[in-house]
Amino acid sequence: MRNLPDQAVWRRINSNEMKMVILVSVISIALTASGFGRIGEDEKQVEARYGKAGKDLGNHGEVHEVGYVSGGFMIVVDFVNGISQREGFTKPDTSSMTDQNIKDILAISAADGTTWQEGQSQGGDKMWARSDKKVVAIFPSMGKFLFVQDVNFVQPK
Numbered sequence: 752m753r754n755l756p757d758q759a760v761w762r763r764i765n766s767n768e769m770k771m772v773i774l775v776s777v778i779s780i781a782l783t784a785s786g787f788g789r790i791g792e793d794e795k796q797v798e799a800r801y802g803k804a805g806k807d808l809g810n811h812g813e814v815h816e817v818g819y820v821s822g823g824f825m826i827v828v829d830f831v832n833g834i835s836q837r838e839g840f841t842k843p844d845t846s847s848m849t850d851q852n853i854k855d856i857l858a859i860s861a862a863d864g865t866t867w868q869e870g871q872s873q874g875g876d877k878m879w880a881r882s883d884k885k886v887v888a889i890f891p892s893m894g895k896f897l898f899v900q901d902v903n904f905v906q907p908k
Contacts, residue, residue: 789862790886790901792835797828812907824856829904837900847894857888860899 789796794817798804801821808816808827815830820843829837840856842848857867857879867888870878875892889898 789860790835790838790899793833794830794835797830797835801826801828814907822855822859824852829900829906831904836904837898837906839896839898841896845895848890848897853890853897856897856899860886860888862886 789800792800797817797819801819804817805820805825806818808818810816813831814836815833817828817830819826819828823842824840825843827839828835829839838860840848840852842852861867861881862883865882867879867881870880870887872878877890877892879888881887885902887900887902889900890896891898
């Protein structure tokens with residue numbers, strides 16, 4: 752895959768794909784009331800981790816969504832009161848995630864001294880809980896997105 756500037760990657764995502772991202776987000780919240788990187792970081796820390804934001808996706812209630820391109824992934828971070836509460840990862844071409852992609856994301860999102868335990872799958876979706884019980888990861892069965900989020904995160908309606 753060639754390297755594209757951040758804005759060019761976001762322009763490649765058409766409205767149907769964005770609708771799919773939103774739909775999967777809603778489904779993931781319905782499956783569990785619970786992002787990547789370090790959930791709990793503020794906007795400056797997230798920018799230090801992922802680089803400058805590629806797209807401001809706006810506010811939805813108390814949630815401010817910001818898109819980044821980093822480490823071969825498009826990442827949508829949901830900030831509540833300036834703190835990362837959920838991070839969703841997909842490949843820029845929205846192809847399926849590999850097992851290695853998932854392992855890499857989970858490894859980076861494990862806070863110091865924590866590990867991930869795979870949980871019961873629900874309807875084909877895979878789930879993990881971080882050992883500190885503060886963060887969960889959800890991999891919907893469609894295989895294109897991985898969400899890492901605070902267990903208390905609730906998507907606004």
